[in-house]
Amino acid sequence: MGYVRLSCADNVLTRDIVLQKFRSIDWSNFYDDQLLFYTRPGGLLETRQIFADLITEFTLGGHNLKNPINPDHLAVVSGTTMILDLLGQVLFDEDDVLIAHSPFYHRFWNDFSDRGLVDIRDVPTFRPGSTDVVLDLQLYKDVYHKAVGEGRKVKAILLVNPSNPDGGYFGLDEIKPIVDWAVKEHNLFVVLDEIYDLSVYDPLEGNPFESAIRLFDNDPSLDRDKLIWMSGVSKNFSLPGLRTAVMYTPNLKVLNATKRFLMYQGPNATTEFIIREIIGDKTWVRDAFLPEAWQRLKKARDNTIAFLQKLKKVSGKDLRWIKPRAGFFIMIDFSEFLPAKTFAEEKNLQTKFVENNVLIVRGHSLSMNIPGWFRIVFSCRHWEEIEEGLRRMSTALGYHVD
Incomplete structure (x- = not known):
């Protein structure tokens, strides 16, 4: 599959709705x-x-x-x-x-x-x-x-x-x-x-x-x-x-x-x-597009959190995240997986992710003041690819999640 890119804030979840609207333009x-x-x-x-x-x-x-x-x-x-x-x-x-x-x-x-x-x-x-x-x-x-x-x-x-x-x-x-x-x-x-x-x-x-x-x-x-x-x-x-x-x-x-x-x-x-x-x-925006877009984003968010809960259970680590309510992404604290809570070790972990063919943005790149945080985008691919990326991420951390 090559690299699974969970780093770019795109949203393909509404592709069918948007393209149908585009193709209907008179x-x-x-x-x-x-x-x-x-x-x-x-x-x-x-x-x-x-x-x-x-x-x-x-x-x-x-x-x-x-x-x-x-x-x-x-x-x-x-x-x-x-x-x-x-x-x-x-x-x-x-x-x-x-x-x-x-x-x-x-x-x-x-x-x-x-x-x-x-x-x-x-x-x-x-x-x-x-x-x-x-x-x-x-x-x-x-x-x-x-x-x-x-x-x-x-x-x-x-x-x-x-x-x-x-x-x-x-x-x-x-x-x-x-x-x-x-x-x-x-x-x-x-x-x-x-x-x-x-x-x-x-x-x-x-x-x-x-x-x-x-x-x-x-x-x-x-x-x-x-x-x-x-x-x-x-x-x-x-x-x-x-x-x-x-x-x-x-x-x-x-x-x-x-x-x-x-x-x-x-x-x-x-x-x-x-x-x-x-x-x-405005009728399309209000009745067709936005409700479906929100539903699909929420489902993708919930699927991602469910995976993280499995990883937390399997690893026994204090894995934490911020429950998002908007946008396309989730911030996750992997500091418990670092040998030392430093930005150097955060960079080393990002290297492990890349070696396992999954791309995730680390906190330091986002001007984060605390080491160990990473951002994952859950709308840039359909769920099967997102899940594959999360599995590769888990493998890089040393754990297998079904």
Whole structure:
């Protein structure tokens, strides 16, 4: 079988639904003349309106906002990676600081720093011996003052919710103190990466996921010009091949500066049409796609946890994991399998996984502060292949799981 790749956050579980929808597109609706002219930087109004409606009905749950999502405050961009790259150039000068909670998506270093030359300072959310993930305001303050003490300018914070790699989400009561501190005390931009906002398949009872856009809508003392929000179709709609995302900000200076860069790179007319045909069908999104996507993700998560429970029993080790409720992945603590709890031994374990032809991301690559944690993606293959990868992982650990 070669390598089983459990490292890339793709979702093939809804392949049949998505491709059926794609193949049903009525191309007679496409205005052919759009091929003869340059596209509009930031997206056509029709595309931006589709995204505004999607955010309002699905991300915000149809709640009436004091400040409704205005399509003129949106920019359609070729993926969230591109949005972060552009923000790295629009918001920051070289060596300016972005504060982000960790562990986080490993490519943030590339997205912000390859061209923007941004200095990312991380705030740990994990604690030794615990599976709780906590936003600690004091740690934000400590990181901020350390950077300022070094003569650096802190320009923004990045909040990823739901979070990658642990698959959990923070409640607005957890996020608000951080946002208040950032905006009201230090006039920082708040970049909200909610790329998994419609991939919450097992919400906590009495505490569902809520977009942090609502914080800025509910509190008039928060400067809305500091709000920058993003999501896309790569995760929520399993369409990374379309390379399409959307950025929302009421800050027209930031929006227009970003759109200037989109003269060089942006979605083409055909891609925008496909996006409108797929996510513009709100009945399909609401009744056909999302419920089935959530059901399949939850089943894949449960199958993975059932396997881990078998491994825990067979090994007799204190194998721990964080039960994910969103996204495509699960964080597992293999520290009890390490000869010593160091990042060097974590790297050695990853080498064993590779030697057994299974690819898994280790915590150190995700800016994790505690050795022994690994992220496994359970949606990037169908279950038979995922299970084979987990078996190879178990073999690398020295155990056989049926």
